[in-house]
Amino acid sequence: MCAIAGIVHFDGRTDSPEVEDLRAMISRIRHRGPEEFGCYRDHHTGLVHARLALIDIATGQQPLSNEDGTLWIAFNGEIYNYIELAKELEKLGHRFRTHSDTEVVVHAYEAWGNECFSRFNGDWAAALWDRTRRRLVLSRDRIGVRPLFLHRQGQRLWFASEVKALFALPVIPREFDPRGMEQTFTSWAPIAPVTPFRGIEEIPPACIRTYDREGILHERIFWQPSYPCRDAEHKNALSLPEATEALREKLERATTLRMLRADVPVGSYLSGGLDSSLTARLGRRAKQGDFRTFSLRFSDAEFDETEFQRAMAATLDSAHVEVCVSRADIARVFPAVVMHAEKPILRTAPAPMYLLSEAVRSAGIKAVLTGEGADEMFGGYDIFREAKIREFWARQPESRIRPRLFERIYPYLARSPQHTKGLAQEFWRRGLDHAGRPGFSHEPRWTSTSGVKRFFSQELRSAIAREQLPDLLTSLPSSFNAWDQLAKAQYLEIVTLLSPYLISSQGDRMLMAHSVEGRFPFLDVNVMEFANGLPPAFKLCGLSEKHILKRAAEGMIPATIIQRQKQPYRAPDAISFLLPEPPEYVREAFSEDALRKSGLFDVAATRMLFNKCIAKAKEAGSVMPFSNTDNMSFVGILSSQLLHASLSTCIGMDRGTDIHFTTEVDALSPRHVQRNRVQEAYET
């Protein structure tokens, strides 16, 4: 796991990328790879790399090249099937000098060109520089686990793992993009290529971007979640028991690869739910010796799952580490969390994940398995069950019986006073008359999140109105309409939430803040494609979620964990910042001055919200919780304000002068500086 950055000048040889700029860029993201630094430069291109060594510790330094130094790479991530690919490439005559997966990418690209990426099973953000053809290739993995951003000005291009590396250079503009705000306050995060920042693009998941010698862009999406058509005949369809067995094998293989393809110990997160319990169990089986597990506890009982975590840890016989998070902890780390996420966030849930990765790092572990992705692939979320009921209800909108099915998925409703039921129904009734619309499953959520936009300033509203907003719902895969309702909802969930928020703001960014790599067995390409091909009823059976996964887990994890009511991962939100007193930075972010300065939010409205929240928190013995809208508004505004303030402060003096390149290849240096063990291995 690592950080990468680079500069490409497509025009002439007169003005080459500066090594000092590369140094400044990589310095800002050294948390992703604090162990070794490397740099490559020629007339047109500079590549720079910060390393967190997990595979081939001795010779896996980067940037790295092919045999004759015509193809260079800066790579972040892991290709878990690299050993199998290396064997294939050796048969084709390729020779390897290291035992790293990165070198496999170089040779795979030589052998198969852009087709190589669809052969990779793993998570990556890669930059390849083909010196002979003067061609730059940028690519990300299928789900977009590893980040990659870029900025283009004429014939110049800058790219980096995180935006802060781009912002290290004064030449890069730094302002908010209204489109990023609009998307964040609809579906929780900007969807690539849109980012919160104007002029900064995020390479979309599963994307291959090729820039030729004139700097002309060719883009290709090589993979997307795809599902069988509704009425498709399932040829050779597996029975449920057969499919369960096949799933077990695929998950085992996916987890084993992620445990064994590492030259350091791999630990595991343990949330107390089905998914991480299963990956931890399979991880435990895959490798002899010590096994470390890590869990988040909450001082707020409402969010806590300690009992189940301990039960699972006991069956694993793991060295178990618990991190107990309080409201004060969340408030304390929140500014750092926002700086790492580099996006406004509407929930505090990433903050505990930031604290958890800190504990992992302190325990000396550099990589962890997590259960992320299971809910998206196997239909685990309530939004899928809601959509199923809403579709059923939409066929008979006057029915008073059909909406009572919501009581089955939210048992508290059955016990609730009438008004809660009535309101809940009003909420889900939204868009009921549009059951055929592609966004049907997600409209209630998008509408309620959009409520926060009432705080947008006039200025921001006008800016949004002027922008051409990319519309996700008009650029769906051509077969989308032929998919089952569950498949459509899964697709939207993956594209709008998993990739841009869960795996990013709450995943990679929080892990890498403390130099820890996340490994996700449920996002293994074979697991994902198998899951996507299953009949919907294997996933959501009636209203029972993750049906096949629960069956696959039988006998491997305690029945109490398989059968327990699913608990969504949440953390205390607005209340974290209000008691006993709001921290100074919170008061500052909500101050008239700061609100005027950012221009993002209506000053009077936001002040009213702030005062309302303070008053509410102080109501003695108040049992009334904050409403969902107030929580999202408070956290969303606070994080936007913090992020905006950082734009003017992050023009630091940090040029990374303390960074020492252990790998340095400079084609421009009069001495042709070349300190690279791979190259040396060649020459001797």
Next chain:
Amino acid sequence: MKREVIVETTTDFIRKNFLFDDKVNLGECDSLLGAGILDSTGVLELIAFLELTYGVSFKDEELVAENFDSIAKIAGFVSGKIGNPVG
């Protein structure tokens, strides 16, 4: 108590607590739930306000969307309660 007073007071409360804008145009008949102005916790806040301000109390079965979906409905419902105090 006059219905107009209830309308005015309730409108003011909704503006300040849910719309965060004390001048915004809010029609008596605008749907509060359909427009996403109130979510379920928001309705609890509103009910607490009405009970405290008008000294009325609501039974569970009265707490249906029909009674709270617009300012007009709220005003009608509350003034009815004040006119005919129950239990």
